[in-house]
Amino acid sequence: MKVVELSHGGGGAETQQLIQQLFYRHFANDVLLKSEDAAVLSLQGQTAFTTDSFTVSPLFFSGGNIGNLAIAGTLNDLSMMGAKPLYLSCAFIIEEGLPFDTLEKVVQSMADELQNSDAKIVCGDTKVVPRGAVDKLFINTSGIGEISTGQIVKPSAHNLQMGDAVIVSGDIGRHGAVVMAERESINLHGDFKSDCQVLWPAVKALLDAGLELHALRDATRGGLAALLNEWANSSEVCIEIEEEKIPVSESVRGLCELLGFEAYDFANEGTFAIALPCSQVEQALQVLSQFDFTQKAAVIGKVTDFQAGLVVLQTPWGSQRVLELPKGELLPRIC
Amino acid sequence: MSGLQLQDLYQGFREPQTIRVLAEKIRQASSSLKAPLHIMEVCGGHTHTIMKYGLNQILPDNIEFIHGPGCPVCIMPKERIDHAISLAQMENTILLTLGDMIRVPGSKSSLAKQRALGCDIRALNSPLDAIQIARENPDKQVVFFAIGFETTTPMTAAVIQKTIDSGLDNLYFHINHVLVPPAVEVILSDPACRIDALIGPSHVSVISGAKIYLPLAENYEMPVVVSGFEPVDVMQGILMIVEQVLEQRHEVEIQYTRAVSLEGNLKAQQLIDTYLQPRSHFRWRGLGDIAHSALQLKDEYRQLDAEVVFADRLSDEPIDDHKMCICGDILKGLAKPQDCKVFGRGCDPTRPLGSCMVSDEGACNAYYRYAEISLPPSTKQKRASA
Numbered sequence: 001m002k003v004v005e006l007s008h009g010g011g012g013a014e015t016q017q018l019i020q021q022l023f024y025r026h027f028a029n030d031v032l033l034k035s036e037d038a039a040v041l042s043l044q045g046q047t048a049f050t051t052d053s054f055t056v057s058p059l060f061f062s063g064g065n066i067g068n069l070a071i072a073g074t075l076n077d078l079s080m081m082g083a084k085p086l087y088l089s090c091a092f093i094i095e096e097g098l099p100f101d102t103l104e105k106v107v108q109s110m111a112d113e114l115q116n117s118d119a120k121i122v123c124g125d126t127k128v129v130p131r132g133a134v135d136k137l138f139i140n141t142s143g144i145g146e147i148s149t150g151q152i153v154k155p156s157a158h159n160l161q162m163g164d165a166v167i168v169s170g171d172i173g174r175h176g177a178v179v180m181a182e183r184e185s186i187n188l189h190g191d192f193k194s195d196c197q198v199l200w201p202a203v204k205a206l207l208d209a210g211l212e213l214h215a216l217r218d219a220t221r222g223g224l225a226a227l228l229n230e231w232a233n234s235s236e237v238c239i240e241i242e243e244e245k246i247p248v249s250e251s252v253r254g255l256c257e258l259l260g261f262e263a264y265d266f267a268n269e270g271t272f273a274i275a276l277p278c279s280q281v282e283q284a285l286q287v288l289s290q291f292d293f294t295q296k297a298a299v300i301g302k303v304t305d306f307q308a309g310l311v312v313l314q315t316p317w318g319s320q321r322v323l324e325l326p327k328g329e330l331l332p333r334i335c
Numbered sequence: 336m337s338g339l340q341l342q343d344l345y346q347g348f349r350e351p352q353t354i355r356v357l358a359e360k361i362r363q364a365s366s367s368l369k370a371p372l373h374i375m376e377v378c379g380g381h382t383h384t385i386m387k388y389g390l391n392q393i394l395p396d397n398i399e400f401i402h403g404p405g406c407p408v409c410i411m412p413k414e415r416i417d418h419a420i421s422l423a424q425m426e427n428t429i430l431l432t433l434g435d436m437i438r439v440p441g442s443k444s445s446l447a448k449q450r451a452l453g454c455d456i457r458a459l460n461s462p463l464d465a466i467q468i469a470r471e472n473p474d475k476q477v478v479f480f481a482i483g484f485e486t487t488t489p490m491t492a493a494v495i496q497k498t499i500d501s502g503l504d505n506l507y508f509h510i511n512h513v514l515v516p517p518a519v520e521v522i523l524s525d526p527a528c529r530i531d532a533l534i535g536p537s538h539v540s541v542i543s544g545a546k547i548y549l550p551l552a553e554n555y556e557m558p559v560v561v562s563g564f565e566p567v568d569v570m571q572g573i574l575m576i577v578e579q580v581l582e583q584r585h586e587v588e589i590q591y592t593r594a595v596s597l598e599g600n601l602k603a604q605q606l607i608d609t610y611l612q613p614r615s616h617f618r619w620r621g622l623g624d625i626a627h628s629a630l631q632l633k634d635e636y637r638q639l640d641a642e643v644v645f646a647d648r649l650s651d652e653p654i655d656d657h658k659m660c661i662c663g664d665i666l667k668g669l670a671k672p673q674d675c676k677v678f679g680r681g682c683d684p685t686r687p688l689g690s691c692m693v694s695d696e697g698a699c700n701a702y703y704r705y706a707e708i709s710l711p712p713s714t715k716q717k718r719a720s721a
Binding site: 184186244257259260315316317318319320321322324327328329331332333334 | 344345351354355358386387388389390391392393407408433434435436437438447458460482483487566683684685694695696703704705706
């Protein structure tokens with residue numbers, strides 16, 4: 001079995017070989033293939049810039065792998081600002097001994113995932129570290145996106161308005177639940193896949209429809225609970241959520257029931273929330289219905305002046321409670 | 336389990352209309368109560384249900400919950416947590432335990448901190464995974480720090496049985512299994528006790544039967560209802576208690592007829608009796624020393640008992656909680672979490688000072704996590720009728 005060796009990160013012939021035969025082959029584009037010390041880009045108007053590092057165990061999980069995540073994660077962060085993803089950097093930190101096939105599969109997935117937008121990887125870096133220094137493979141991607149000059153709407157966590165409706169784009173918690181189940185070797189039947197997904201096509205359609213998107217955010221680590229709390233804090237508003245309207249798949253609900261978790265604490269990698277005027281809800285849902293990955297989009301609540309900074313969950317039987325930020329490590333309950 | 340879907344197990348038991356009807360029935364019945372009714376939900380799982388689903392908000396004011404001692408993590412005294420830490424620090428050792436035991440602070444550290452410092456500490460989803468881990472690590476000593484009430488004890492007994500049957504010689508047990516009735520008895524016998532009725536946890540009685548409450552119901556003339564954990568279960572359990580009080584009965588009744596019988600699971604009880612025996616005493620965090628309130632390995636299995644094998648590393652010197660912590664009074668139902676001066680200030684789930692803040696099922700943690708919202712009266716009225 002061919003494996004990645006320390007020499008592949010040494011900067012010499014083996015490094016060149018790795019870059020040429022693997023990265024250039026899958027990520028090829030004019031800027032990258034120039035092989036300069038830095039990519040030279042032409043940008044217009046306002047630019048969004050973001051970075052994220054990806055570590056996940058296991059590297060491959062139902063519905064994706066660390067490669068899809070590294071692309072979708074950064075493209076989604078740009079999309080949530082209403083920015084069209086254009087350019088990415090990509091850095092690999094590889095543990096020596098990683099099978100070459102594994103690396104190639106990851107790189108192939110990254111290339112495939114890039115097809116969901118016009119973005120290109122224009123620069124990169126590779127380090128190989130001794131066994132034990134990292135867990136198999138870490139990836140960092142940074143991204144640049146363009147905010148169209150004609151675009152009036154600038155979604156922001158600080159921009160929620162009183163009376164806004166809150167929409168979630170799909171059923172929540174799948175990525176976190178899948179990774180936890182696979183890490184803990186819990187076998188669940190049925191369609192149980194990470195929601196890992198590039199969201200730009202849906203965001204572009206929402207922007208093109210001229211909707212007043214006051215805020216957009218993908219519910220990554222910390223899940224929907226963290227997202228809503230960040231919004232309530234940043235915009236100093238109350239968000240009231242009707243618990244029964246939050247879409248949750250049976251598999252995720254099942255895992256939560258078994259182990260004592262809440263779906264809104266689990267990470268998502270392809271599910272986002274939208275705050276926009278109530279009057280535009282129908283139109284937004286219609287736009288979202290065009291995409292496979294937003295079929296389950298639903299209105300889950302609204303922005304009110306009830307208690308600023310709080311996220312309040314309403315139960316169907318008339319009680320309410322605060323939805324807190326998730327805290328500490330997620331650990332299964334005992335009994 | 337062919338044909339049975341997971342959702343069948345809870346759907347219907349969270350049905351809004353059923354919950355509303357039960358709330359109304361309780362409201363009607365409780366209007367005839369002559370005095371406020373103080374119900375202790377023994378188990379932290381019930382505390383969690385009550386707070387998570389806001390059941391306390393839809394019940395009449397003359398029904399008050401007192402949150403009992405039934406959270407196995409919360410009642411673990413610091414010296415026992417220090418045991419776990421000392422065992423984990425041994426060379427060539429893997430320490431196994433369950434769930435949020437990992438987070439609980441002992442006198443100086445926690446298992447989570449020790450894990451960060453390099454100890455091999457693992458949280459199991461199923462105690463039976465201990466067998467596999469011991470098999471895969473024949474050159475290491477593996478210690479299972481077993482915790483829980485009657486509910487989880489049979490699983491530990493099954494692991495002990497498998498260890499013996501398979502001839503594994505590197506798996507040891509540190510037994511912290513505790514028993515519900517002796518602890519409840521201590522609380523009820525306190526002259527300051529205000530408790531009028533008990534909700535017993537269904538999972539304990541699936542194993543031990545509803546019979547374990549018969550002496551309490553008789554000696555303290557107290558209604559006891561063994562109830563499930565879904566909101567409909569808890570609401571129905573409360574209605575059954577109110578009806579008992581109005582009819583001046585004090586019986587042990589089973590709400591959770593789906594799986595609880597008077598006798599319980601005799602096979603599981605037998606399995607426990609084969610390997611475990613009552614301890615002369617066990618110190619409960621907040622409640623103090625209680626005779627025969629916990630289990631230990633029988634003498635003939637001493638070679639598996641981490642407390643015997645590694646005795647020279649373990650101290651039984653009692654270590655009390657922080658002076659400001661009132662977990663003891665909360666466990667006894669003498670105080671509510673918000674009566675504590677450090678609640679939410681010096682003590683929260685990320686930095687728990689006392690045990691009730693540590694576990695999801697601790698009263699303070701549930702109050703913190705699911706804090707009731709203080710509504711202005713007009714809003715509350717409007718919302719209730721909406």
